[in-house]
Amino acid sequence: MEVRYLTPEQAAKSSGVLCHGQLMIEHNTYCLAFYDQAVCAFHLSSLETAQLAAELKRRWPRAVLQRLENQSSVLMDYAHRILVGENTPLLLVGTAFQCQVWRALLKIPAGQCLSYQALAHAAKLDRAVRAVASAVAKNPVALAVPCHRVIRQSGAVGQYHWGVECKQHLLRAEGVVIRDGVVVDTTPSG
Secondary structure (H helix, E strand, C coil): CCEEEECHHHHHHCCCEEEEEEEEECCEEEEEEEECCEEEEEEECCCCHHHHHHHHHHHCCCCEEEECCCCCHHHHHHHHHHHCCCCCCEEEECCHHHHHHHHHHHCCCCCCCEEHHHHHHHCCCCCCHHHHHHHHHCCCCCCCCCHHHEECCCCECCCCCCCHHHHHHHHHHCCCEEECCEEEECCCCC
16 A cells, blocks of 8 residues: 655645545445545544534645535545555655554554554554554544554453444454454454
8 A cells, every 4th residue: 555644744734635525335424535646534424514624624724625525436436445455545644653653553454453552562662552542543544544453452442433333343344253342353254
């Protein structure tokens, strides 16, 4: 997967066109945004269109926002490519620390889980487990950078910005076995 990184300061100075919109997949509303043909936001969304535009404008103040019609073919194409694991360019905006954590997240295969401690170790940030957890929570492209694959040391699924049920659904869709909120098997089936 082609991934580019920008600091928040670089994003704030970017003055190109940022396309965004919402789409419905399996009864859930998602926000998807892309800049320079790379996805910079893709996550569940409970925001209204105006709130979503205001949030994007806060992060990209000089960008020209172009709202695409909901369910547009462009939005659906980007979403489909990410959801089926096709190579889709990503543009992640975060601090150097956050980007280091997100790089480690991208290395977790589908159907596998890591504890926050193991993720911190994989990111070479062993002494910063809480800060690593914070970076995981700030992931702007949650459906492409798999923050749902990070669980508690105990095996408990743990928190998720869009709810524990959503996290469990995403993990189960990848073949992870969960009983009573605890991951019991991450052996990929097939």
